[in-house]
Amino acid sequence: MSFGLYYHIPYCFSRCRYCDFYAAGAWRGVPDAYIDALVAALGRHVLPGRPDTLYFGGGTPSLLTPAQCARLIQAAAPKPGAEITLEANPETVTLASLQGYRAAGVNRLSIGVQSARDSQLRTLGRPHTAAQARQAFALARQAGFANISGDIMLALPHYTRAEFDETLELIRQGGACHISAYLLKIEPGSAFGRRPPAGLPDPDQAAGFYLYAVEQLTRAGYRQYEISSFARPGFEGRHNRLYWDCEDYLGLGPAAHSCLGGKRFFYPADTAAFIAGADPVPDGGCGAEDYLILQLRLSTGLDLAEYRRRGGAAFTPHQLAFLERCAQAGYLTLTPRRLTLTPLGMIVQNSILEELI
Known part of the structure; x- marks a missing residue:
């Protein structure tokens, strides 16, 4: 890692x-x-x-x-x-x-x-x-x-x-x-x-x-x-x-975010408090949903086996039908191993994600 x-x-x-x-x-x-x-x-x-x-x-x-x-x-x-x-x-x-x-x-x-x-x-x-x-x-x-x-x-x-x-x-x-x-x-x-x-x-x-x-x-x-x-x-x-591969990173400074060992936290957006030694604030964890969101930013797309290994749920018949329509419209490619957005799909990434999450 x-x-x-x-x-x-x-x-x-x-x-x-x-x-x-x-x-x-x-x-x-x-x-x-x-x-x-x-x-x-x-x-x-x-x-x-x-x-x-x-x-x-x-x-x-x-x-x-x-x-x-x-x-x-x-x-x-x-x-x-x-x-x-x-x-x-x-x-x-x-x-x-x-x-x-x-x-x-x-x-x-x-x-x-x-x-x-x-x-x-x-x-x-x-x-x-x-x-x-x-x-x-x-x-x-x-x-x-x-x-x-x-x-x-x-x-x-x-x-x-x-x-x-x-x-x-x-x-x-x-x-x-x-x-x-x-x-x-x-x-x-x-x-x-x-x-x-x-x-x-x-x-x-x-x-x-x-x-x-x-x-x-x-x-x-x-x-x-x-x-x-x-x-x-x-x-x-x-x-x-x-960030996109959900690896470990530490962010230092006011408003800086981190993810270490699957746990997220951030420093308050206050420079004076940071200089005074303020502690970071817990912000939940990093799971399969984060991996899905971040991997679909990449031109290599989402490895479906790795997504399942991280706890991702299988796509429902409704979601698969939606993805097939998107593929026909030129927004993505879907194979048994990988889901990848095209440049056209990246423009509407948020709409695609809303259907998958």
């Missing part, structure tokens, strides 16, 4: 208008007291072993100094060859900081681009420009990073296929070997949720943008392996795969 460790870095320059993730407010750096708290929290857990993956997520992890990053990696003591990922915002990185992260042990960088159009970035509330995104990729390569991911957000206000093409080209030319492509979701707790922007695509248009993205990413050499994840061969993200 593999084990992953997640460090949540909740600090940001400012909040993007689509974001409803927990954040600690506007900061220009990460307080050392927060690093102390992460290290202390790590020491309070009984781990299943040294981590195979380590992920710095946020927030804006690239607000960490290289020295802070090095301290957290040393505390984690990851296995040799572990995948160590740091999310980075383009406006926060320099050649010196990226070189420092590499020296600390980071070997995978995830750069938040979202769009290649400055007007769109301003609409989203992103504090960087397209030129800064291009520069971030160039600096990452100069610093020695060979495993680089880039984020694209789809179905944005007044979106067009041309905007996607421009963003894909920026990331591809930047040397990315992995791309995460997400549909914009209007979250109730975000600024967009309180005041939706004009020009949002309708659901059918958004689905069309998603299918176009899958097609163009495939043509560009990025194979889809999960609903929102595309990679050149050998560069699939190992850390998130732990």
